[in-house]
Amino acid sequence: MNPAPRPDLTGMTIRRTLRMDGPVHWPGDDGYDAYRKPLNPDLDPRPAVVVRAAGPADVRRAVLAARRDALPLAVQATGHGTHVAHDGALLLHTGAMTSVQVDPDRRVARVAAGTRWRDVLDATAPFGLAPLSGSSPDVGVVGYTLGGGLGWLARAHGLAADSVLRAQVVTADGTLRTVDADREPELCWALRGGGASFGVVTALEFRLHPVDRVYAGAVTFGRDRAAETLACYRRWIERVPDALSTAVLLTRDGKLVVKAMYAGDPDRGRALLAPLWRAAGPVVDDGMRVVEYARAAMGGTFARTFDQVRALDDELVAALVAEPDAGVEIRHWGGRIARDCGAAAHRDAPLSVILDTVPSPRVAAALRGAGLGSSFLNFLPDPARTATAFTPENWTALRRVKAAYDPENFFRAGHAVPPAPADPNYLPCGSAALSAATTLS
Ligand SMILES: Cc1cc2nc3c(=O)[nH]c(=O)nc-3n(C[C@H](O)[C@H](O)[C@H](O)COP(=O)(O)OP(=O)(O)OC[C@H]3O[C@@H](n4cnc5c(N)ncnc54)[C@H](O)[C@@H]3O)c2cc1C
Numbered sequence: 001m002n003p004a005p006r007p008d009l010t011g012m013t014i015r016r017t018l019r020m021d022g023p024v025h026w027p028g029d030d031g032y033d034a035y036r037k038p039l040n041p042d043l044d045p046r047p048a049v050v051v052r053a054a055g056p057a058d059v060r061r062a063v064l065a066a067r068r069d070a071l072p073l074a075v076q077a078t079g080h081g082t083h084v085a086h087d088g089a090l091l092l093h094t095g096a097m098t099s100v101q102v103d104p105d106r107r108v109a110r111v112a113a114g115t116r117w118r119d120v121l122d123a124t125a126p127f128g129l130a131p132l133s134g135s136s137p138d139v140g141v142v143g144y145t146l147g148g149g150l151g152w153l154a155r156a157h158g159l160a161a162d163s164v165l166r167a168q169v170v171t172a173d174g175t176l177r178t179v180d181a182d183r184e185p186e187l188c189w190a191l192r193g194g195g196a197s198f199g200v201v202t203a204l205e206f207r208l209h210p211v212d213r214v215y216a217g218a219v220t221f222g223r224d225r226a227a228e229t230l231a232c233y234r235r236w237i238e239r240v241p242d243a244l245s246t247a248v249l250l251t252r253d254g255k256l257v258v259k260a261m262y263a264g265d266p267d268r269g270r271a272l273l274a275p276l277w278r279a280a281g282p283v284v285d286d287g288m289r290v291v292e293y294a295r296a297a298m299g300g301t302f303a304r305t306f307d308q309v310r311a312l313d314d315e316l317v318a319a320l321v322a323e324p325d326a327g328v329e330i331r332h333w334g335g336r337i338a339r340d341c342g343a344a345a346h347r348d349a350p351l352s353v354i355l356d357t358v359p360s361p362r363v364a365a366a367l368r369g370a371g372l373g374s375s376f377l378n379f380l381p382d383p384a385r386t387a388t389a390f391t392p393e394n395w396t397a398l399r400r401v402k403a404a405y406d407p408e409n410f411f412r413a414g415h416a417v418p419p420a421p422a423d424p425n426y427l428p429c430g431s432a433a434l435s436a437a438t439t440l441s
Pocket residue numbers: 038039074075076077078079080081082094113114133134135136138139140141142143144145146147148149150151196199200201202300378379413414415
């Protein structure tokens with residue numbers, strides 16, 4: 001049987017009808033190569049067309065054009081979180097849609113789709129306010145937040161997704177909706193960490209937090225006392241306050257690095273960290289300092305694998321320490337992350353382990369032994385494992401929201417939430433999750 005005829009993706013129909021305020025780049029045009037690529041150098045996508053949206057009207061036009069011409073739609077702001085090559089897609093680039101408005105009295109910021117954290121940090125710092133940004137100021141606010149958003153203030157103030165108040169979003173039917181807890185609460189719940197499957201966000205409004213200066217940075221040690229340090233870390237994290245966030249890194253160049261951010265008095269921060277530093281041995285470099293939150297760039301480890309673990313058990317410590325050719329980052333979760341409830345993440349995981357390479361069989365086995373089987377959307381490169389980033393209840397609820405707003409699964413690029421099967425007894429699902437959340441709190 002002959003396959004069904006495919007639309008001529010780069011052909012005359014879409015070329016004739018795609019009218020945008022922003023630039024449109026076809027294969028062979030100058031801008032096409034500059035804007036089609038994500039950050040991951042292994043990917044070399046060939047979208048049918050790249051559309052650089054100038055505003056929400058362009059986003060609507062792009063969604064409607066892609067639907068009409070049966071093109072897959074992919075969204076890219078900065079390319080930091082793009083894990084699949086969007087060949088043959090209409091690639092909607094939001095990088096030109098940048099703006100930040102700050103309301104210091106309400107402690108709220110509103111940003112346009114393509115805004116990067118750097119712009120928000122610059123705009124909020126003069127007011128002594130901080131967004132819940134992550135390790136890199138170059139990452140896009142919207143992609144980061146839709147994926148949960150784990151920053152260095154998360155133990156103190158929660159995941160970025162939990163601070164979202166309102167979103168403007170173009171859904172699969174081409175409607176530009178304003179979404180908050182009163183208007184379309186189920187969709188609002190899903191956008192707070194449920195990923196990019198529910199529409200194209202044109203603007204996001206979120207809470208800011210009163211954090212001005214922090215005691216932050218990294219202290220570097222030799223790696224020879226790594227086992228003792230990780231054994232100490234296992235106990236030490238149980239006693240530290242939410243204002244202190246830490247990660248222990250084992251680097252490929254034979255170092256152990258303790259990264260920390262304390263949103264409080266620096267002397268108290270030093271005292272809290274001292275037992276960990278003592279366990280690690282002589283200091284090679286002390287990079288801790290008091291710094292404006294906006295300037296406390298903390299860097300991150302490239303995540304080839306990401307696992308949430310219930311504890312740093314002896315087997316896991318031994319396996320990680322015996323792995324000199326891997327970069328490892330062990331991060332402390334908990335605090336406010338665990339007390340909030342929202343669509344994003346597994347909240348009960350005390351620790352996560354990132355590796356920058358494929359784990360050896362011994363490390364893989366140790367991670368399975370200590371692991372919770374769960375993941376976190378922003379650090380998960382594999383779209384086949386998207387469901388592992390959510391609790392089963394939230395996954396079911398997200399699939400129902402998806403069925404209500406995008407039953408044909410139009411937004412399915414990258415980490416996709418498939419719509420729940422049609423259900424004649426459909427109950428608005430986010431409200432079930434929301435009422436569960438209300439009961440719990
Ligand atoms: C160097 C680096 C540091 C990082 N640090 C952290 C960290 O500290 N904490 C953390 O939680 N994560 C972190 N991440 C992960 C990062 O948050 C995710 O990769 C995120 O998806 C990046 O978003 P982006 O818009 O910059 O990237 P893009 O590749 O442009 O977009 C990523 C995803 O978001 C979707 N998306 C983007 N804009 C929109 C929109 N307007 N509407 C709908 N969907 C949209 C895209 O479709 C795509 O699926 C880091 C990543 C890197 C590379």
